[in-house]
Amino acid sequence: MHFFKNPRWIDDQLFLSKKLEEVPPPTLESIRLRLKSKMSDQPVVTIVIAAWNEEVNIIRCLDTLSRNETEIPFDIIVINNNSSDRTQDVLDQLGVQSYFQPVQGCGPARDLGQRMAKGEYILIADADCFYPPHWIDIMSKGLRSKNVVFVYGRFSFLGNEVNPRWQFSLYDIFRDLMVEVRHIKRPYLSAYGISMGYVKKFGLQEGYLERNIRGDDGRLCFDLMKYGEIRIIRSSKARVWTSNRTLQRDGSLFISMKRRIFREIARFDKYVTKPEPHNTKTSSNEDYTIEESIKIIKQKYNPFNVFLKIKNKK
Numbered sequence: 001m002h003f004f005k006n007p008r009w010i011d012d013q014l015f016l017s018k019k020l021e022e023v024p025p026p027t028l029e030s031i032r033l034r035l036k037s038k039m040s041d042q043p044v045v046t047i048v049i050a051a052w053n054e055e056v057n058i059i060r061c062l063d064t065l066s067r068n069e070t071e072i073p074f075d076i077i078v079i080n081n082n083s084s085d086r087t088q089d090v091l092d093q094l095g096v097q098s099y100f101q102p103v104q105g106c107g108p109a110r111d112l113g114q115r116m117a118k119g120e121y122i123l124i125a126d127a128d129c130f131y132p133p134h135w136i137d138i139m140s141k142g143l144r145s146k147n148v149v150f151v152y153g154r155f156s157f158l159g160n161e162v163n164p165r166w167q168f169s170l171y172d173i174f175r176d177l178m179v180e181v182r183h184i185k186r187p188y189l190s191a192y193g194i195s196m197g198y199v200k201k202f203g204l205q206e207g208y209l210e211r212n213i214r215g216d217d218g219r220l221c222f223d224l225m226k227y228g229e230i231r232i233i234r235s236s237k238a239r240v241w242t243s244n245r246t247l248q249r250d251g252s253l254f255i256s257m258k259r260r261i262f263r264e265i266a267r268f269d270k271y272v273t274k275p276e277p278h279n280t281k282t283s284s285n286e287d288y289t290i291e292e293s294i295k296i297i298k299q300k301y302n303p304f305n306v307f308l309k310i311k312n313k314k
Contacts (some may be wrong), residue, residue: 003169006158008240009067010130014060016108020086023059031059032094034066040073045140046119046200047074050082050101050109050193054127055090062094064130070137078127079109079115093151105212106193123197124217129155130241135195138238142231143197149228150221152187153195154179155240163244163253171257173220177265179232181271188275191221193242195233202227209281255290269300272298 017023044130047065051058065076078098080088091098099116101109114122121143125131135153142151156172159165179190196217209216221230235276247256266288289298 002156004153005165006165007130007132007225009064010158011060011063011134012237012240012247014063016275017056018270019057020090020178023056027063028059028090028093031063031066035062035076035127036095038066038068038269039075041075043073043075045072045074045116045121045136045150046113047076047123047125047136047199048110048113049076049078049125049127050081050106051083051087051091052109053083053085053087055083055249057128058087058090058170059094060300061125061127061129061131062096064132065125065136067133068131069110069133070140072140072154074136074140075118075254077113079113079134081105081109098259103212105209105216106211107211107213107216110216111208111210112187114200114208117200121197122200122203123260124195125240126194128242130158130196130246132239132241133238134235134237135240137181139195139197139233140233142233143199143230147171147228148162148306150191150198150224150230150234151196151233152191152221152230153157153235153238153240155192155194157244157247158241160244167253168244170258170286171253174257174261181268183230183232185274186271187232188218188225191218191230191272192230194242195238197225213285215285219283222275222280227293259290259293262290262297263288266293266296266300278308 021075056153056285076096080091080098080100082102082104101112110124121140123139139151139153142148154176157168159168182189202224203220207220207221247253250256250259
């Protein structure tokens with residue numbers, strides 16, 4: 001793990017552009033040529049990316065994918081998920097295969113992507129992420145292993161002026177530990193569209209969530225558990241990098257860490273038990289505020305309540 005610094009393979013020049021017109025034309029052309037040289041007409045793996053108003057982020061994402069080193073034939077499909085910015089202009093300039101999905105949400109977008117995919121296997125990537133040089137190779141090889149139907153990898157946040165990399169590293173260590181705990185009984189809770197893949201025929205059988213709600217990735221993983229093994233890809237060479245914009249919703253890194261720590265403690269008892277069968281297409285998300293998590297912790301782990309539960313079981 002890069003504890004103090006961001007990875008060197010990420011091109012810092014790409015961070016200088018905030019709009020499409022600020023990206024130097026030679027940069028776009030070099031990405032286009034690399035993508036063209038890497039795409040296969042008979043792919044084994046298809047990378048599906050959902051993009052909603054990502055005109056600059058998608059350039060950075062595709063730049064890193066175009067630099068990937070693998071002998072596995074692959075292609076890329078980007079689903080323009082009803083963007084109102086110049087995302088489609090970028091895709092056209094880069095010559096990337098794309099389709100338009102007017103129904104908002106990653107679920108509908110990814111479902112269209114898998115239906116249009118030529119590859120036998122699907123890798124899911126996010127438009128605002130950076131993919132290391134061996135990501136395609138490592139993820140694909142794990143996915144093509146015997147009895148494996150679904151894989152997911154790890155990810156990290158890039159350091160910035162407000163939060164240096166070492167602060168996110170502490171966050172990564174905690175999250176990676178919880179991923180290992182959840183993987184024993186409930187791997188689907190750690191399956192994110194940032195870095196995951198699956199056997200397409202099973203994905204088509206189950207389908208994605210058709211409404212705009214967070215968690216379409218984990219729900220698909222849950223539905224595929226009955227077909228075979230869910231494998232976690234632990235290689236540091238497959239670790240994906242992204243910005244901290246998902247954490248910014250909480251206001252600060254400290255608040256985000258505090259919220260997630262309390263939430264994990266509140267749900268910890270569920271991680272050691274098998275999940276009950278349920279309809280992933282109609283279920284709701286389970287998320288707690290800090291206050292709600294503390295209340296649940298007090299109820300669950302109060303010694304008197306624990307004693308009553310044990311007594312009632314007898």
